[in-house]
Amino acid sequence: xxxxxxxxxxxxxxxxxxxxxxxxxxxxxxxxxxxxxxxxxxxxxxxxxxxxxxxxxxxxxxxxxxxxxxxxxxxxxxxxxxxxxxxxxxxxxxxxxxxxxxxxxxxxxxxxxxx
Amino acid sequence: xxxxxxxxxxxxxxxxxxxxxxxxxxxxxxxxxxxxxxxxxxxxxxxxxxxxxxxxxxxxxxxxxxxxxxxxxxxxxxxxxxxxxxxxxxxxxxxxxxxxxxxxxxxxxxxxxxxxxxxxxxxxxxxxxxxxxxxxxxxxxxxxxxxxxxxxxxxxxxxxxxxxxxxxxxxxxxxxxxxxxxxxxxxxxxxxxxxxxxxxxxxxxxxxxxxxxxxxxxxxxxxxxxxxxxxxxxxxxxxxxxxxxxxxxxxxxxxxxxxxxxxxxxxxxxxxxxxxxxxxxxxxxxxxxxxxxxxxxxxxxxxxxxxxxxxxxxxxxxxxxxxxxxxxxxxxxxxxxxxxxxxxxxxxxxxxxxxxxxxxxxxxxxxxxxxxxxxxxxxxxxxxxxxxxxxxxxxxxxxxxxxxxxxxx
Numbered sequence: 001x002x003x004x005x006x007x008x009x010x011x012x013x014x015x016x017x018x019x020x021x022x023x024x025x026x027x028x029x030x031x032x033x034x035x036x037x038x039x040x041x042x043x044x045x046x047x048x049x050x051x052x053x054x055x056x057x058x059x060x061x062x063x064x065x066x067x068x069x070x071x072x073x074x075x076x077x078x079x080x081x082x083x084x085x086x087x088x089x090x091x092x093x094x095x096x097x098x099x100x101x102x103x104x105x106x107x108x109x110x111x112x113x114x115x
Numbered sequence: 116x117x118x119x120x121x122x123x124x125x126x127x128x129x130x131x132x133x134x135x136x137x138x139x140x141x142x143x144x145x146x147x148x149x150x151x152x153x154x155x156x157x158x159x160x161x162x163x164x165x166x167x168x169x170x171x172x173x174x175x176x177x178x179x180x181x182x183x184x185x186x187x188x189x190x191x192x193x194x195x196x197x198x199x200x201x202x203x204x205x206x207x208x209x210x211x212x213x214x215x216x217x218x219x220x221x222x223x224x225x226x227x228x229x230x231x232x233x234x235x236x237x238x239x240x241x242x243x244x245x246x247x248x249x250x251x252x253x254x255x256x257x258x259x260x261x262x263x264x265x266x267x268x269x270x271x272x273x274x275x276x277x278x279x280x281x282x283x284x285x286x287x288x289x290x291x292x293x294x295x296x297x298x299x300x301x302x303x304x305x306x307x308x309x310x311x312x313x314x315x316x317x318x319x320x321x322x323x324x325x326x327x328x329x330x331x332x333x334x335x336x337x338x339x340x341x342x343x344x345x346x347x348x349x350x351x352x353x354x355x356x357x358x359x360x361x362x363x364x365x366x367x368x369x370x371x372x373x374x375x376x377x378x379x380x381x382x383x384x385x386x387x388x389x390x391x392x393x394x395x396x397x398x399x400x401x402x403x404x405x406x407x408x409x410x411x412x413x414x415x416x417x418x419x420x421x422x423x424x425x426x427x428x429x430x431x432x433x434x435x436x437x438x439x440x441x442x443x444x445x446x447x448x449x450x451x452x453x454x455x456x457x458x459x460x461x462x463x464x465x466x467x468x469x470x471x472x473x474x475x476x477x478x479x480x481x482x483x484x485x486x487x488x489x490x491x492x493x494x495x496x497x498x499x500x501x502x503x504x505x506x507x508x509x510x511x512x513x514x515x516x517x518x519x520x521x522x523x524x
Contacts, residue, residue: 001282006234009275009282011227016269016460019219021212031220038159038224045155 132169134161134303135499140295141307144374145243145367147233147291156228160299163221168302168510171214172451178210179447198440198449198465202457205450219458222273222300229296230275230288237288244287247370253381254369256362260384265411266360269460272300278338278361290367294339303500304493304515305341308375311493311503311515312404313345316435319491319519320349324431329353329399333425335387335418336406340368340380342435346402347372347380353399355380358387388417396427404435407520408464415467419479426524432481433521435491437512440468451511464512472520481522489519 001009020027054060070078087094099105137149137157149157187204188194195201205211233240248254262279270277276289297309305311320327329350334343337357347355357380359365365382372380385392401422407415422432440449449468456464477483492504493515503515 001234001237001288003235006231006237009234010231012230012275014226014270014273014275014460015267015277016273016462019215019458021206021215021219021458027216030216031223034217034220035224035227038156038163038228041159042152042155045158046152049151 133165134501137298139499140298143371144247145240145370147236147240147295149232153232157299160221160225160228161302164300165302167214167218169508174210175214178208183208195446198446198453201446202450202453215458222459225296225299226273229292233288233291237286240287240291241285244366244370245285247373248366255383257384260360260386262360265414265463269462271409271460273460278364281363287363287367290339290364301515304503306493306495306500309341310345311495313342314494315491317345317349318494319489331398332400333398334402336403337368338364340372342404344372344377347377351379353379357382358385360386388414390421390425393425395424398425399427399430401425401432407434407436408461408467410463416475419476423480428524430524431521433519435517436520438518439472455512476522485523487519487521487523491519492516
């Protein structure tokens with residue numbers, strides 16, 4: 001079986017109409033969020049495995065993670081990463097803010113008919 | 116025989132009430148390879164199911180008690196008349212909506228996770244099943260068998276392709292998906308080989324019929340044989356026949372059983388409503404485990420009648436099922452138990468649990484004084500797995516605690 005058919009088959013819909021309990025748009029976002037929550041748990045478990053293996057092999061004491069304090073330069077690098085990250089995740093909030101303040105913004109539908 | 120994976124060290128369980136790590140699940144010769152991250156995905160799902168049952172579901176009950184029932188009475192001037200009316204009223208309760216949406220998604224995620232594991236290695240699994248069953252006369256498949264509509268129209272528990280779909284010749288991926296993911300759905304309540312139900316049946320038989328020595332045992336709706344194997348092991352002198360409509364599950368069942376060193380099982384593809392291939396009075400025991408709710412009314416009646424025909428005088432019929440909706444069961448509980456019928460693709464569940472099964476068993480030819488009743492809970496290795504008998508919580512319809520619907524011929 002090809003990877004493409006395994007991918008399609010893995011997420012296949014079962015026979016029978018799906019019930020919705022909420023506004024379908026909300027339920028759709030919740031379903032995606034729960035899948036992401038699952039993947040976060042998977043990533044967290046992998047980090048935990050890694051830490052425990054490193055400790056077992058004497059590479060790292062896990063207490064060192066709890067005691068970790070970044071140097072000033074590390075602090076800046078990590079803070080900058082966090083700013084960039086939030087900027088990326090909250091893109092739509094920024095764009096909706098810009099839209100609220102914009103005057104004369106056209107919809108493509110409107111301009112298309114005039115072109 | 117394939118060596119089972121070593122159990123992880125049991126943690127201090129004194130105040131831990133969650134499921135064990137997925138690595139506690141027993142491996143066998145056709146068990147799929149499950150990677151670290153795939154294991155973590157199943158761990159998440161087992162915990163989600165436990166969380167929804169123990170931490171979210173109580174809020175559904177509380178919300179119904181605090182405002183749902185009152186709201187219904189205010190609108191209708193009376194309490195709900197039956198479980199259907201109550202369930203429809205619950206649909207507008209936000210706490211029920213959230214719990215339901217999450218429960219449905221968790222099942223869909225479980226199917227997705229398990230299907231990816233098994234589809235990515237479908238060829239390898241098929242080859243392994245073939246190696247274990249090729250030329251074995253105990254695998255009797257019937258490609259001409261029609262799959263009943265109650266199986267094909269709606270895929271049970273949101274499992275695409277149900278028990279019968281075959282993606283290619285020799286495919287067992289659906290069976291492997293069902294088998295290795297049962298842990299997640301039950302939060303570990305079925306034990307190491309998802310066989311806690313079968314061990315529970317054996318325990319019940321040892322207590323109530325200690326001298327029963329069957330020569331031939333039939334299980335209908337056997338799927339991958341997870342509930343049947345403990346019975347086959349407990350009665351090694353018996354010839355055990357597993358019947359199912361799905362070819363993939365039967366192929367997998369025989370391969371799985373053989374790799375675990377169990378050799379007294381035959382896997383026969385047939386519709387349990389018509390087992391004319393077996394002679395009258397040719398079995399001592401007809402068994403099914405969590406099967407009746409996946410049938411239809413006519414099919415269940417036909418299976419009771421076939422059970423009666425196939426049993427020798429003195430033989431026993433045991434169907435192990437979730438409890439019936441007795442008149443003293445609160446309507447709220449009935450409505451919640453109906454959830455799987457309407458929202459988890461188990462459409463016969465509701466009708467079936469409302470029927471007078473004793474009357475149907477009698478109508479199939481059994482005498483009233485020979486009816487069998489009792490309770491069975493999953494029997495698991497309590498040092499690692501959660502024990503359903505000790506659990507005072509409720510996960511309507513999902514808890515590993517069942518009733519016996521049966522009779523002596």
